[in-house]
Amino acid sequence: MxxxxxxxxxxxxxxxxxxxxxxxxxxxxxxxxxxxxxxxxxxxxxxxxxxxxxxxxxxxxxxxxxxxxxxxxxxxxxxxxLARSFQITSLLLDFTALDNVALAAQAHDGHSFHFWRSARAERPLRETALAALQRVGLGSRAETLVSKLSHGEQRELELAVALATKPQLxxxxxxxxxxxxxxSARMVKLLQELRREVTxxxxxxxxxxxxxxxxxxxxxxxxxxxxxxxxxxxxxxxxxxxxxxxxxxxxxxxx
Incomplete structure (x- = not known):
């Protein structure tokens, strides 16, 4: 190889x-x-x-x-x-889907976590987060608390969190x-699409x-x-x- x-x-x-x-x-x-x-x-x-x-x-x-x-x-x-999603979900349950993804993008960009100034308020982070959510089919759930998402949606959100860090792998x-x-069928379909974009x-x-x-x-x-x-x-x-x-x-x- x-x-x-x-x-x-x-x-x-x-x-x-x-x-x-x-x-x-x-x-x-x-x-x-x-x-x-x-x-x-x-x-x-x-x-x-x-x-x-x-x-x-x-x-x-x-x-x-x-x-x-x-x-x-x-x-x-x-x-x-390098980005990883975990066997057991590691999401912030009391935050929205958008907040979870925006915070991941914020951390990857090298910013410290300032919870008093929400990452979602920064336009580039918000746009990155929304794009990642839309990529996994959760655009309409952006403002939903993670605790209110189904288990399948939480797994999809973990993928969005990983994608927000712009991984090569x-x-x-x-x-x-x-x-x-x-x-499971939805996840397989999503991974079939993502494999065209990332290893x-x-x-x-x-x-x-x-x-x-x-x-x-x-x-x-x-x-x-x-x-x-x-x-x-x-x-x-x-x-x-x-x-x-x-x-x-x-x-x-x-x-």
Missing amino acids: ADPLLRVENLVRRFGGIVATDNLSLDVARGELHAIIGPNGAGKTTLISQLTGQLLPDSGTIRFADRDITGLPAYRRSALG LLLDEPMAGLGITE IVLVEHDMEAVFALADRITVLVYGRVIASGAPAAIRGNEEVRRAYLGEQHVVTRHG
């Missing part, structure tokens, strides 16, 4: 005697949607936390846009164009978690969504990469079937 946007080499992270990331290497090409799958405890969220700087590895390197970011703090990585940690059938790393348990969306899939088990490749290759990989997918999880509808 020529000039990947993200390159991870020999990453190791331990928690006491547990090796959560075991000599892990992977590349993410510019413009692709790269899914990371595996059973609970495989180390997926630990990997994402290392990519964003919430956790530092014990050894190994992370390069982003041809720059070594292994030791950079999270805010520096965000400034370079969007790291999504189980965006389908807790969604119903209709909400995406997707951690997800919904195999139907993964096989519908991914250009490539990396499979983790006990912190190790056991397979990486195109969806068809992963679907047909016997080791992956035994370790994770199982016959009942192998998706055929989308390929």
Whole structure:
């Protein structure tokens, strides 16, 4: 792969005697949607936390846009164009959807948080926030308190918050978690549209969504990469079937 946007080499992270990331290497090409799958405890969220700087590895390197970011703090990585949405929503429930997105844009632009002077009052931040909300289909919900949004709308709002930071790489940690059938279909459609604009790393348990969306899939088990490749290759990989997918999880509808 020529000039990947993200390159991870020999990453190791331990928690006491547990090796959560075991000599892990992977590349993410510019413009692709790269899914990371595996059973609970495989180390997926630990990997994402290392990519964003919430956790530092014990050894190994992370390069982003041809720059070594292994030791950079999270805010520096965000400034370079890394954005993350969380497995568990981390929104300000007593603020409006617009406020949440405007505050994210404000933080990314390097301004301190002055809650007595609302970010929404600054026209450039407001315009950025509204554009991000409209991009995820929440333009009409801009003035709604986050606590009044449905779970699916909150997941969409998290995407708007991430998009407001103008990322080169969007790291999504189980965006389908807790969604119903209709909400999941909306999220898949949204991600299909966003993949044309931004490189995406997707951690997800919904195999139907993964096989519908991914250009490539990396499979983790006990912190190790056991397979990486195109969806068809992963679907047909016997080791992956035994370790994770199982016959009942192998998706055929989308390929």
